[in-house]
Amino acid sequence: MFDHVKFGVTNYEVSKAFYLRVLAPLGVVAGAEGAPSYGVELYVPGGQASLCLFQATEKPARLHIAFVAATRSQVDAFYRAALEAGAIDNGPPGIRHQYNASYYAAFVIDPDGHNIEAVCHGGES
Template sequence: MIHHVSIGTNDIARARAFYDPLMALLGFRSLSNHAASCDYGIAEIQFSVETPVDGRPASAGNGVHICFQALDRSMVREFHRLALAHGGTDAGEPGIRAQYDAHYYGAFALDPDGNKIEAVTFAAE
């Protein structure tokens, strides 16, 4: 069981501006306002964006992505739209990914630091 996931950023203010609306859409709230991290969850931290503790620059992992559960396809589309509106880059428009499952509806984006994120639902439209 995964307790939480953290990804790196080189600019907390930029990361907060990017992730605040996305996490709110998914039902997460900001749980802290630290200078070195943005922490989101419901009651406990489940996802955070932080500056690396080793002091070296953050970099995105090739082949790594974080996928968030969306309630329905409209939420997946809104997740993608918000990501692009807040400085993200398209990494896969909303749509069916039949190679995974006939009902797998997802969208991908890169955050401003290059971290790959996704929203997915299996709910029919």
């Protein structure tokens, strides 16, 4: 749905390492990178959208970002990787019936307090 989302982080190296580790189960890799004030682009090869991080001096407002997972096992792997990378649990993997019967997601809080989600909209493939 989006081309890219770019947001500031308070510790560029910590956040870059966090997102690369947490999103690796979803196939995300690092792309173009400049100085920390410019940042880094994270994307899925062959995909249409990217997430860009850059060093900021002010603390940004809390964001909610949901990443697409192709399978429920990717959601599970995202959640485990996030906790291992220092994220705070904000909702373990599971069906979220309040959204729909096949909405399988996990939520974590990143190093800057952002609510990060991985979601699979179908059954396991």
